[in-house]
Amino acid sequence: MTEPEQPDLGEQPGTPPLARSTLDRAAVRRKDEAWLAEAWERGRILVVDLAKGGRALVTDRADGGATLVLLPSAEAPEGERWFLGIEADGTPVWTTNASLDPSGDTRAVTLREIGHRLDDRDAGLFTAAAALGNWHASHQFSPRTGKPTVAVEAGWARADDDGQLMWPRTDPAMIVLVHDGVAGPAGRCLLGHNAAWGTGPDGVRRFSCLAGYVEPGESAEAAVVREVGEEVGIRLSALRYEGSQSWPYPGSLMLGFHGVADPAQPLVLDPEEIDEAHWFTRDAIAKMIAGGYVDPESGVPMSLPMRSSIAFYLVEKWLLAGANS
DSSP states (O other): OOOOOOOOOOSOOOSOGGGOOOOBOOGGGTTOHHHHHHHHHTOEEEEEBGGGTSBEEEEEOTTSOEEEOOEEGGGOOSSOOEEEEEOTTSOEEEEEEOOOOOOTTEEEEOHHHHGGGBOHHHHHHHHHHHHHHHHHHTOSBOTTTOOBOEEEGGGTEEEOTTOOEEOOOOEEEEEEEEEOOOOSTTOEEEEEEETTTOOOTTSOEEOBOEEEEOOTTOOHHHHHHHHHHHHHOOOOSEEEEEEEEEETTTTEEEEEEEEEOOTTSOOOOOTTTEEEEEEEEHHHHHHHHHTOOBOTTTOOBEEOOOTTSHHHHHHHHHHHHHHTO
């Protein structure tokens, strides 16, 4: 593939929302039991309720942001303790899985709902806690022996009673915003509606970028080309990597791309994956973001993914690139 000449993109979204972090993960401390015991006593704890979709408590700020609620260790619930790292001021941060009790000005929310409204520090904490917690929840037993496992190495490994270790794994997945390479308001991007999503209770149909897992022995770029061909039947003429972020549902690393294709190519949809796909103008995308787009042909309201997703990041970056061209 050849890289097309790129216009000056102007001001752009800086980083995918769940790729932000200020945390020192301090991996060297994970086997230091004496240090960990002391670090628990002076640490702050993020409680995540994995049974309720990975919710945590936040307080809303007047500026539209939100702040995670961290507890002193003396107030933390019983359960396995998983060490996340050390904050810039030296405070150790831990996470644990337990039910939540919202009260006062706190509320329980998922990372999907709130990730884009958190600052860099809290976005990194919540993302790491959700990813690590989901891994622990799915590895309570050894896949080798079937025996129960316990957390070791401060929560960064699990072991069965034979001492066999397992470590967290991340599944690489690609996601791509296909567009026509045209600058300005005439430019269009291709979004699809996943066959499993249906229509929301409010009658809105959600459209997003094309995505899929990277298969064994495959590069991320090859996966993009394959998935686009499989899902909508078109060929790309150029491809550019834009960034990545964790998506801990349950444990993916989303590798984000922009791809260029000719809209004159006929769309051939895989009905098991994509039941509807359209080329949208920048004006239509801007209206989706504002929450007021209705398809002129079908009369159906359409929306984009949640703002915490890398799909939204890729779409917004493309939109702003055209506006600034």
